[in-house]
Amino acid sequence: MSDFLTADIDRADALIDLSNVVLERSLGGSGAADLLRLERVGRALSALYGSSETRMYGVADESLIRRNLYADVRQFRALRRWRAERVIHVAPDADPVLLELADQTGLPIITGDRFRNHRDDFPWLDGSDDAVLEPRAGAGGGVSLSHVVVHPVLDWEVSRAEESDLLKQKGVRARQGLLTRIWGCPEPRCPWHDPLRTGLMFVPRWYRDRLYCDLHDLDVVDLGPRPRAAQVKVISNGAEVARFPVRAGERVKVGRSPGGFVLTPWLSAATRLKVSREHLALELAGDRLVFTDSSRNGTTVVNAEGIRRKVHRTSAPFGYKSRLEVVPGLELIRSGRRYPSELQIDRAVATAAEPPPEATVSY
Template structure:
């Protein structure tokens, strides 16, 4: 059990960060670990943060979704934690992957305001609306954490949301019914014999019931189908003449293709084909940072405490968000004012997308190049071996390409034996054009993507175009592997008591 608990906490650790560039949501860690209703388990459990990570991944359809956790200092000595949980929480605090503050209060809302991140919460945040007007003006930026069916879900503004994909009627067309072959004629003698037999079987005093007319089927919930039924049933409605086979219009326009999965609804005088498509609801992902936040995030900051895990000299994992105490940038952990240490080097948040699903996020900064390949050498490089089948592994080089930032631009450098495909796009809906570079470099545009192999690509995070994503496919959700797959089930279940 200790091994499985450690494995689950290690999986959760990989999805936590205080780097404002990588994070995709901010949450009060203490509020989550004490939220018993989410799993009906112990009074306090560190594994519940994993349930929030899973919920954010499902909400964003992102297998590498990353949380920005904020915790009060008192949580580090919470007696209800196991010794293992206290040790892990202390390590997270020392490594700077969770932010420690004297009291959480409105800190999560402040981080959301300065960065544009959505805030994940259990409690009501209306008390802070006088200071942060967007809590009322943009309520979708508040994601309510709620239990459902043994797992956690995130609801924008506490409003239930429809499934990610729903069938929606998008078109209709009258369809000429297929001709019905006439039934074979029945000899008069046989018909008379049949009628006599039926009359003999019927009880006295009853007459043979007339056959009911066929009833028209309808499409429930679609007004268009009902209107079409009325027009088809109207005997005075003029029929649309079919175009002549030899007309110029008929020869110029090809026949319309039939969409797969079309619904055919039959009426007494004809039929109507109602085509459906799968669409996804637009979900709020991230807003722009406030004006103050833009200024703060452009600079590097240093705490007076050299060993500070948030703004110390030895921090190596990006930079968290300074707190604004009376308008002065301050260290959220120690409370003292921060010293400005120059401009932050230009950097890009990147996402690795495999089979249409984002799998991992990472940062490429000026002076800190990142190598991507089958088995790159560095600890901060991106290895692809876990996502490559045999043919792909033979195609992708061990050190396939490098990403670096030069003069503020993102540059891709090919180091492979087979080259790297670049997709150039000018906007979100641009289908793009592709070309290959071999032992060469190329500056990346905002909507460009890098195809390492078919189905394996690199994009600027949040810049995946609609021309690429198309429709959300249900199979994507099956690939969203839970970070709690190795968690001991006893830790997530309320123990039964004898009566």
């Protein structure tokens, strides 16, 4: 199987996202992970380029090497040997490495991923039709490779993908109920020792039935339920300039008046006159974020299809795919982040430990 791989990127015909390919069950094999999928993709690359000498430069997430997900333990040993012999490149997060290499070499990446969480750092991805080669299962167990168009994504999708990627790295993506709790590190010098005091939340690592701080390798302490919150981004002329949380039980005022979230830094002399001191307010109502306009001129809601609707002196839901236009060029959007790794919290909101909730509320 390693015959399709090369450690010399100058000899490579493509980059391969090993974790994505090896874990993709539709490509055949058995078990959660199977190196047979790598071999089939290698054959598909040879068929695509019409050469038996094609090679791939492999990059893998560290989690693929850390856990034995293989029906045949010899495959797990082979992967660890490839790492030791530098046959493959192993990184905590393979995606940035793959994209940097693709940017530098022009090689396509073999993956089923669309890299939604890296569009800001690699803007050339948007609209690209030669950056990604997607493996697709065919009849009789065969695999083919096809160039796909990497379509632009909405800002909230980028944020949600970033969060999913973080959970994957920490090993807790399948255990998101853990993220309804506040966790602290027992080490007093750790920046995450007392999140209730510092106001910073973090995602602990889960491995082999342990939930621990990967900075100090100590089991974390459950400090109680995590307050529900939604993140909002401020977009000025198409660029993110700030973000702020809306926590359960809070009413966040937005406008020119001190005491809420102040928009004045991004207002010109002309637009400043169109924004009220308390232009609108945001709050969580059950499992939804809603806004209430209280301005002179109203707030425009722009939905995913671009349809605009003026809201004046009334309340309306504020969903992920919507934008709130305060004035032309200044908007509020939802971040899409359901479990931020760092979330400002209030000591008064975080109470003593309670039993974990049965279900996780998503925002």
